[in-house]
Amino acid sequence: MLTLISATPSPYARKNRIALIEKGIPFDLKSEIPWHSTTETPKYNPLEKLPILIFDDGRAPIYESWYIQEYIVQKYRGKGPDLMPGSLDDQLQVRQIQVLADGACDAMSLVFFETGRGELLSKEWLDRQLRKVNGVIKAMDELVQKTQGKFLVCDEFSVADIAVGAMLGMMDMVETKFGLIHWKEQYPELNKYWEMLESRDSFRETQPVMFELTEKVA
Ligand SMILES: N[C@@H](CCC(=O)N[C@@H](CS)C(=O)NCC(=O)O)C(=O)O
CATH class of the missing domain: 1.20.1050.10 (Glutathione S-transferase Yfyf (Class Pi); Chain A, domain 2)
Known part of the structure; x- marks a missing residue:
C-alpha cells in the first residue's frame, strides 16, 4: 500500500491525491502540518517539504509533486486514464x-x-x-x-x-x-x-x- 504525506490546504499534495484517485490506486493519506516541529517530512525529504510518497516494500520515498505525478503516470500506465497525451x-x-x-x-x-x-x-x-x-x-x-x-x-x-x-x-x-x-x-x-x-x-x-x-x- 502507498502512503502519501499531505497537508489539507496543499495544492501540491492535492495534485497527487487527484491523480491517484483518478487512476483508482488505493493509498493511505497522512495529513501533516509541514511547518510544525512535529512534522515527519525531514525524515523522508531533506527539503522538508510534502507531498511525499512512501512505499511499503523498502523502496526509497519520493517527493516533489510533479515528480510524483510522473511516477504515477509512468508506473501505472494502462491503469485508469493515461493523464498524459501520447506525443x-x-x-x-x-x-x-x-x-x-x-x-x-x-x-x-x-x-x-x-x-x-x-x-x-x-x-x-x-x-x-x-x-x-x-x-x-x-x-x-x-x-x-x-x-x-x-x-x-x-x-x-x-x-x-x-x-x-x-x-x-x-x-x-x-x-x-x-x-x-x-x-x-x-x-x-x-x-x-x-x-x-x-x-x-x-x-x-x-x-x-x-x-x-x-x-x-x-
Ligand atoms: N515544489 C514542491 C513544493 C512543495 C511545498 O512547498 N510544500 C509545502 C506544503 S504545501 C511544504 O511542505 N512546505 C514546508 C517547507 O517549505 O519547509 C512540490 O511541488 O512538491
Whole structure:
C-alpha cells in the first residue's frame, strides 16, 4: 500500500491525491502540518517539504509533486486514464503548463508568509509575488479561451488540468480567506473551466482546507 504525506490546504499534495484517485490506486493519506516541529517530512525529504510518497516494500520515498505525478503516470500506465497525451510535443506542453501552475502556487505561498510579517512586510516583495500569480492566472485564461473551455491539451484530461485545477483551488481558498486576489469575476471563462474540473469526484473529494499555524515560521 502507498502512503502519501499531505497537508489539507496543499495544492501540491492535492495534485497527487487527484491523480491517484483518478487512476483508482488505493493509498493511505497522512495529513501533516509541514511547518510544525512535529512534522515527519525531514525524515523522508531533506527539503522538508510534502507531498511525499512512501512505499511499503523498502523502496526509497519520493517527493516533489510533479515528480510524483510522473511516477504515477509512468508506473501505472494502462491503469485508469493515461493523464498524459501520447506525443512528445503534447507531453512537453503538459509539463510547461505544470511549471506555470506550480510556480503560481510557490509565489502565493511566499505571499502568505509575507503577509504574516507585520511591520517587516515588504510591499515590493508582496507586489512582485502577486504579479506572478496574476500573470499565470491571465495566461491560463488565455489558454482556456483558445481551447474553448475543454481540457487543456488534446482535449484529454491530463496532469496539466490537475495542476491548473489545484492551483485555482488554492487561489479560491486565498480569495475567500484573505481577499488578496480576485480572478473569478475577472476571468469568467477560466472560472467555468475550473467549475467543470471541480465537478469531478476526485476534485470534490480533495477540497483544500486551511490549517492553523501555531508555531512561528518566519
Ligand atoms: N515544489 C514542491 C513544493 C512543495 C511545498 O512547498 N510544500 C509545502 C506544503 S504545501 C511544504 O511542505 N512546505 C514546508 C517547507 O517549505 O519547509 C512540490 O511541488 O512538491
